[in-house]
Amino acid sequence: MDQPEDGYTVLRLVSALLLVFLVFWWQVRLIGRSSRPGWQGVQALALVIPLFLLVFAQACFLLAWHQPGSFTVSLSRTDALYFVVTVFATVGFGDIAPVSTAARVLVTVQMVGNLLVVGVALKVVLAAVRRRSGTGAPRR
Template identity: 80%
Template sequence: MNREVTWAVVRPAVTVGVLLLVYYRLPEDQPENGYTVLRLVAAFLVVALVLWWQLRAIGRSSRPGWQGVQALAVVFPLFLLMCAQACFLLARHQPGSFTAPLTRTDALYFAVTVFSTVGFGDITPVSTTARVLVMVQMIGNLLVAGVALNVILAAVRRRSG
């Protein structure tokens, strides 16, 4: 395995590790205020910015296929962590929004089960706000899985072709 391929595997793994570390180290007792929603919107804008940055990297890469894999390996986990953070904050500030209180791990688990459409049913949204949040995540799942994947693959094809 050459150095470029090794880097294509190591870089996303390290990035996801750092994202997980940041997710678990975020303060848990943030006060609920108008800025909470703004911070979450900003976080989702960060996902869009990372996707844009990855597309530029594909355009400049000598191996666009590997760069596309790296892009997917960063965009999907980042999106899931943003969804998990939103669920965690909602459960924290509005207890009873879900059928169970959510720790950070519970929120991440819930976000992954919604993303994968497994939906075990052990954690479900109860409040209207939680249901709206989950609907937004479902729509986001379709956008991230469909649009991001298609845009990245198109960039790889354009660069390779």
């Protein structure tokens, strides 16, 4: 993703998010085959969540690099990761904020993605673990 901004920038972000989804899907399949599904579920979340955050950190960094003034401060890679994690954690200290329309759209997409990762991904992983370990609701 460390390419100059052009018409393919959004395509690269979507491709990176698709990769995160594929890794997640692969991890859920591994839970179904694992002899230790609980541990595999923890591994899945430990892999997918940081990967998801790194994709958005890179996107924020590149946006700040190619369009200065998109955020209240210029972002280093560390600043971008810090910002993405504060958004993910819903802490929002206010020291970095999106200013431009593109930055606000990117952060809004991340917030919706955060809800999906926390809600849907956690539910899918827990359901796969329960199904594999046999601790789900009794079957009729």
